[in-house]
Amino acid sequence: MNPDTSSVYRQIFEHHPTSQLLVDARSGEILRANEAAVDFFGQTGAQLVTMRLSELIADRSEQGGPAIQHRLMTTPLPLILSPHIAGNGCSDIEIEGTRLHGDDERPLLHVTVRDVTERVRTERALRDFEEIFEDVPVPFYRATPGANGRFLRVNPAFVQLLEADSAEELLGHEIASLYVDPAQRANFSNALMQDGEVFRYELHMRTVKGREIHAADTAFRHFDESGHPVFDGALEDITRRRELEVELSYQARxxxxxxxxxxxxxxxxxxxxxxxxxxxxxxxxxxxxxxxxxxxxxxxxxxxxxxxxxxxxxxxxxxxxxxxxxxxxxxxxxxxxxxxxxxxxxxxxxxxxxxxxxxxxxxxxxxxxxxxxxxxxxxxxxxxxxxxxxxxxxxxxxxxxxxxxxxxxxxxxxx
The missing domain is CATH 3.30.70.270 (Reverse transcriptase/Diguanylate cyclase domain)
Structure with a gap:
């Protein structure tokens, strides 16, 4: 890095709101940690720079921290590894690595660590429902993002809510066609891609048979085995509630x-x-x-x-x-x-x-x-x-x- 670039990099590194670590790619030693990392890992800056990445972050696999370091060094970047566990065991984290070279040409890793505990908790909760997916009365779905997204999986309650004859009928539908305003689907998808999760996001939809309904969607974004984003969600029919709200609003006026x-x-x-x-x-x-x-x-x-x-x-x-x-x-x-x-x-x-x-x-x-x-x-x-x-x-x-x-x-x- 030239001196000007190095100065800007240090400013960004120190003041970034997420945890930032600068790691020696060969030894795994932590060379620098910003204030956000100090707060997140519960260690002082002096303590962190005496540790190795493998001591601070544990992989969910048995390979542990060294495997993380190896993947960050050998896989085309940017690479996002998610989730892992902070060394103190209290948080699920998402790791993103960038390869750098120091002034002495020493290979370095710039590691960004994000807390994804809440997202992981939501994923676990939905996985707990997997065994009763077919019988649970809550409409569940899995879908691809974007204005042209499609359903990957739906349960019988979801089929019933959208008045389809079968799950296969819904899987062949463009999701946007089920919205009164197709642009609303794009807005919902963009919000979910950006924030990672939404809670009771209200949607104006129509069933396969054309009946208009109002629904509240609680969903989260995650990545499938191929690294592609998918949405898992639960749909709540709030049509009657909306009708009552309109009726009460009318009665008030x-x-x-x-x-x-x-x-x-x-x-x-x-x-x-x-x-x-x-x-x-x-x-x-x-x-x-x-x-x-x-x-x-x-x-x-x-x-x-x-x-x-x-x-x-x-x-x-x-x-x-x-x-x-x-x-x-x-x-x-x-x-x-x-x-x-x-x-x-x-x-x-x-x-x-x-x-x-x-x-x-x-x-x-x-x-x-x-x-x-x-x-x-x-x-x-x-x-x-x-x-x-x-x-x-x-x-x-x-x-x-x-x-x-x-x-x-x-x-x-x-x-």
Whole structure:
């Protein structure tokens, strides 16, 4: 090495986060160890440089450390030997060697040692299942990596989950074809190749018969006898859990009776839209709607009929607002319609359309149903509270003026 290269090498060697050893290739003596190696092997730097590689690292075979040194010297590099055991017996390690020559032309080995204890533990755990592989109810598989990967082995539970007629049918499938988005397979494969293992990685898949499912994949990467990477994993069907999550999320945002947005969701969207209007100057309008004489409907026709009227009004709103609008049940018999990118004049036209539609359409009951509507256009930096107060006042003005009418909100006063 020239002096500049030697200096850079020493800097990298000393500060590398993984254990680094510089070894005399002939004698096996450790010439230098970085701080990471000192921490990992539990020896001082002075102690390590009095040891040989064969004393520090034990091969799982009976040949021991000298065999490791010989392989590092004679096998084309880079060579990865995995796994071995640290001399203290407490860790499984992966060894990578690089051959160098010192300034005196002495052959050297630069040895990198990585702790792979957790990976090895996972491998052992999966091997323990080998004897009951065919009977275990957990879907297991072995596969090759990459976007064009294929299954090497699957158990009956895996065949059942993916609705195949046989294991052979799955072994002939490109794995990417079982993903709703084939690019997700490539992302999963890349993550597993990079990290060595994944835990409950969520995937959107489809079965051989085309049914979409959601699965959580726990897998690890290892190398077969030929040194090729393969994935071993267990798939968990989480389709029902995902459906429940979607259902619970929906229930948290929508009113059960009318299937419109509930008040909390309305307040969230209102906050978002007023902030957008303040930031970008886009128009925003809203309608506040109340069913006229709703208490009379409940008292005279019963609460079941009152619920039916609420559902009917909700249907009228859904059929006449845009996808970009939000119709919600504000509370009781009151409804809120948020109209992004809509000036007050257009809000007025929609309010009249809704009022007339309710008044002329039969609701199936013996008593006519009408609505009162207040509407307002949001003013820059007005804030949610003042905007809603103006809407409320407009609604009550419509009700006080005889009901079955539309009233515009008064302009906002001074703050």
């Amino acid at each position: 929508y009113d059960k009776l009318t299937d419109l947005a509930n008040r909390r969701h309305c307040e969230t969207v209102l906050q978002t839209e007023t902030e957008r209007s303040d930031r970008y100057g886009q128009p925003l309008s809203a309608l506040m709607i109340d069913i006229d004489h709703f208490k009379r409907i409940n008292d005279e026709r019963g609460h079941a009929e009152g619920d039916r009227v609420l559902e009917w009004i909700a249907g009228v709103l859904r059929n006449r607002v845009r996808e970009t609008d939000l119709a919600g049940r504000w509370g009781g018999e009151e409804f809120l319609v948020l109209l992004p990118s809509t000036p007050a004049a257009k809000a007025h036209r929609l309010a009249e359309e809704l009022r007339q539609a309710v008044a002329r359409e039969p609701d199936g009951g013996s008593t006519p149903v009408t609505i009162s509507v207040g509407y307002a256009g949001y003013q820059h930096d007005e804030g949610n509270a003042r905007f809603m107060q103006r809407l409320d006042r407009a609604l009550y003005a419509a009700k006080g003026d005889g009901r079955n009418r539309v009233i515009a909100a008064e302009p906002p006063g001074p703050p």
